[in-house]
Amino acid sequence: MKRYWLMKLKKYDKKSKLEVWKYLNTASESPHILNNFLANGFRIWDEDEHRVIKTNLDVSEWIKKNPQSERNESMAQKITNLMIHTSYEYAKKVYNCEVELGDALDKIVIASGMYRGSALAYISDFRLMLEGREYKRTMSQNATRFYLENIGNDYGIECLETAIKAVLLHINYYERVKGSKLKSLVKVIDDVKELFNLN
Template sequence: MPNKITGTQISEAYLKGKLVFEERLALSDAINDLVSNGAMNKSSATDYVRNFLQMMKGMEYQRTLNFNATEYFLSSIYKDYGEKYLTLALSSVQKHLDYYEGIGKSTQKSIRDLVEGYWAKGIVGESIEEHLNNFSEQVKRSLSDDSKKRSVRLSSANKIPTSITVQTTVYRRNPDVVAEALCRAAGSCERCHKPAPFLRAKDGTPYLEVHHKIQLSRGGEDTIENAIALCPNCHRELHFG
């Protein structure tokens, strides 16, 4: 791919990508159109249109986009398709950055800062679950690298993290269900049957967490039959083990 892709070429590639995404043009025709009108060579045209399509699905792409193209694609996606697709596109760019850095390439710090800037502005609404899942995937990728690669990234990383606003759904839980489960447990985890690991500082009661066997987000009932009082270790194991 050539080092210099002009603004006109970027906008043309974006427009062709839109037509493909909206099923108004075949991918092969979009690429051929970009080549035939002199906008791009075939390699660049293929990479840019395919990368746009990956962004619209929130999926990793491996061929690079320069900063100007990434910025144009993100801003145009937000303008044309709204918050939902911007969130997918940002996730896609993040995955590309992790892949690119994971194979020992440059950190592309300007593009990473661009992505973090979008999150910090609060334009997109990432849920807590999505945020934790994305972060977990990033940690997994980092663990697969050696210490030398991590050191290279750390040397250019921002020392002060950006803050983001995440969206969450809060259920109005029945306090009687929680109280009954705690009373039933009588200070011991209902899974491992060990005493609560510590007492609450504010009132001296055993610290246990009430967990729904079938999560409320998956249609579980807020009932004593669906609730169990757990120590923190068992609670985390049920969620992440």
């Protein structure tokens, strides 16, 4: 695998200044070769050191040419399985002090396209699950199921029971604030309990 890769800006949120970049099929062993491709909205990424080498970005000009991207970025994002799996893996690494939070967020965004704010919320929810504490940012039904099942597999039954407690606290919080119950998450808890033979 070559070391230096060309990346293109795909989405930009003007309010939060969130950038979502995508790998292109252009790579080289020398970053200087990629300089010829550095039009506005492109950057060179060092795959070995996981850092940006050079960026060419005039945000105002880029938005003028890509107005649809800015509008889409402010809308709610559909959370995909790739986002769920990637955020879980990096949430573990952050919790286990294997990677810094900022680096984890960068890698989740690059690998899956997940919004940085959503990635931060999922990492925070993971930590609160393991601590059995109430979290306020809603996690999708599929993500909650994946997180609970993998917490059970990775950390054991005791931690799974603690995580279930956190989800129940979140359900109660949501009911207090929104006035409705998250029945889908109640079912997720029931399914996970059955899967792990919990009472």
